[in-house]
Amino acid sequence: MNNKYALITGASGGIGKAIAYELAKRGRNLLLVARKENELSTIAKDISTKYSVDAEFIAIDLTSENAVQKIYDWTLQNNWQINMLVNNAGYGLWGNFEDLPFADQQNMLQLNVEIPVALAYKFIPHLRQQTPSYILNIASTAAYQAIPTLSLYAASKAFVLVFTRSLRLELKKKNIIVSCCSPGPVATGFIERAGMQAIAKAAEKFEMQPEEVAKIAIDGLLKGKAEIIPGFTNKFSAKSASILPKRFIEYISSSLYKK
Numbered sequence: 001m002n003n004k005y006a007l008i009t010g011a012s013g014g015i016g017k018a019i020a021y022e023l024a025k026r027g028r029n030l031l032l033v034a035r036k037e038n039e040l041s042t043i044a045k046d047i048s049t050k051y052s053v054d055a056e057f058i059a060i061d062l063t064s065e066n067a068v069q070k071i072y073d074w075t076l077q078n079n080w081q082i083n084m085l086v087n088n089a090g091y092g093l094w095g096n097f098e099d100l101p102f103a104d105q106q107n108m109l110q111l112n113v114e115i116p117v118a119l120a121y122k123f124i125p126h127l128r129q130q131t132p133s134y135i136l137n138i139a140s141t142a143a144y145q146a147i148p149t150l151s152l153y154a155a156s157k158a159f160v161l162v163f164t165r166s167l168r169l170e171l172k173k174k175n176i177i178v179s180c181c182s183p184g185p186v187a188t189g190f191i192e193r194a195g196m197q198a199i200a201k202a203a204e205k206f207e208m209q210p211e212e213v214a215k216i217a218i219d220g221l222l223k224g225k226a227e228i229i230p231g232f233t234n235k236f237s238a239k240s241a242s243i244l245p246k247r248f249i250e251y252i253s254s255s256l257y258k259k
């Protein structure tokens with residue numbers, strides 16, 4: 001078995017888990033990262049049994065002290081070479097900025113913004129030695145416009161989108177492909193963690209399945225696409241946001257996510 005691995009954050013459920021299975025189907029060894037040890041262990045065993053790949057995991061809170069360094073040391077100690085980094089772990093918080101606990105919002109920013117940046121910085125020297133290599137950052141259609149009641153979440157994903165596009169250009173000549181996938185609503189644990197149960201029914205109508213999103217994301221990444229927006233409606237709404245007057249788009253987003 002080769003010692004080249006894809007490192008996926010937030011692989012214990014939702015989109016990250018689906019990406020793990022999608023990559024395993026395509027013969028890639030996996031390093032799975034999330035907090036829930038039992039889930040990670042079950043997924044890693046199932047993947048190793050079903051596909052001829054190695055699947056390893058580390059149970060860690062990415063927002064805990066030195067988490068990125070610990071993950072880095074873990075890969076080094078085992079001599080696993082990373083040729084794909086999937087920055088997927090993230091969550092939203094629903095509510096007015098001034099009403100949500102500040103510490104919770106800081107934690108969200110840390111996970112959505114600081115951790116993908118820190119992981120990219122840490123692993124780019126390795127990705128450079130394994131070319132062609134890949135970075136896939138998971139943003140959201142929330143990245144394309146302001147959303148009251150999801151103010152910081154939308155801003156964090158706009159950061160991910162712009163950062164990805166810039167990094168992509170910097171790394172192009174080095175043969176490291178960098179893509180941003182921005183899903184719309186997906187049937188995962190996201191709604192519950194964001195505290196959005198009150199609008200879950202409305203969101204269901206637009207939801208995609210994580211497996212569909214994962215397939216589109218990986219197809220797009222391997223084709224070297226800059227931005228991957230799964231689903232026609234999501235693509236249409238993201239495009240509209242760049243064409244239509246901001247006031248109009250913000251009126252729609254305000255009514256969709258009203259608390």
Ligand SMILES: NC(=O)c1ccc[n+]([C@@H]2O[C@H](COP(=O)([O-])OP(=O)(O)OC[C@H]3O[C@@H](n4cnc5c(N)ncnc54)[C@H](OP(=O)(O)O)[C@@H]3O)[C@@H](O)[C@H]2O)c1
Pocket residue numbers: 009010011012013014015016033034035036037039060061062063088089090091092111138139140141182183184185186187188189190191193
């Ligand atoms: N679902 C949607 O509608 C949607 C739409 C657009 C974008 N997204 C984005 O897609 C990404 C994946 O979300 P999802 O929908 O799959 O949500 P999810 O089902 O809640 O999965 C989130 C994953 O992140 C992990 N995670 C959360 N906090 C963590 C921490 N502190 N340290 C390590 N791992 C952590 C979770 O595992 P543990 O709990 O085991 O740590 C889980 O594996 C996120 O970046 C989200 O913003 C989701």
